Amino acid sequence: MQEKVRIGGLGGESLLFLTDDQLRGGIEAMFFAYRAFTSDPDLILEDMDYGRAHHRALHFINRGPGLTVTSLLDVLGVTKQSLNRVLRTLIEDGLVESRVGRRDRRERQLYLTEKGTALERRLSEAQRARMRAAYRAVGPQAVAGFRQVLEAMMDPETRAQYQSMKDQTDDRT
Template identity: 85%
Template sequence: MRNDPHPIPGGESLLFLTDDQIRRGIEAMYFAYRAFTADPDLILEEIGYGRAHHRALHFITRDPGLTVTALLEVLGVTKQSLNRVLRTLIEDGLVDSRVGRRDRRERQLHLTEKGVALERRLSEAQRARVRAAYRAAGPQAVAGFRQVLEAMMDGEMLAQFRALREAPDQRLAPRRAGSAG
């Protein structure tokens, strides 16, 4: 992030943001999030699912074999809430829950072919939207955007995000010895 008081495009200074400028930034995030979720929401609505189903599919795709415990930590939801989502995804043949290979108490999650196809359909429009926005904004803006997003995360979330980014083949959330998934 720049540390100089020179104006950025639009005449706004980075060091002395007014409440109105902050509010506009928050509103921009709300509208961007609406746009980002609009296409998947239409698909989810067709099949009676919500965003929690999409998030679960996303992270299971990202890390096949992810345990229920790790998914709970990544999503930051209650066990009851996640169980409802997973039960639906398993019953509908989108997710396969297998006994852990190292710890039989763990449940490892994998997408079925049907689950892979749905996740791909849900995320295609989002990837295209993000790709187009990144290209339009340019590399410096993308780097700045990532810095802003990371600066908004608390320490634990940031560590989780960085671990995911830096070791994409590693599990999403740290495993605690003796924890069942």
């Protein structure tokens, strides 16, 4: 079966015909790429009896110091019970600090400790190196196309959340 996918725009459209086998190949490439992308951090986390949920929490807390537990729940899309288990471990192990909110004392704001920052850096360095090498290998047009594909795969709510985080980063730079 073939599906027409319109690419381009503003009068310069061209049609891309994709077979189910080509789509399946893309799905498989995504699975293998994700496995490679997570392999280095997984080895580090395994030694600490942590999992990918710990890594994601560390990543997003590092990205937005003072992030509230509620905001982290929204970003990660996990249950409160699941996040509480992860945060409890990270706090007990001295990687994350939970502080009372400045505006709302009922809120808990999350910060990485020095130890947490060091671990997050270690986890993400290998991923950045892998992405940097891949981006250099394929060039700027492919990088832009890859990002467009990823964003197009997101549902509207997730895309809005992602865009909001990107905007916050742009505001800081």
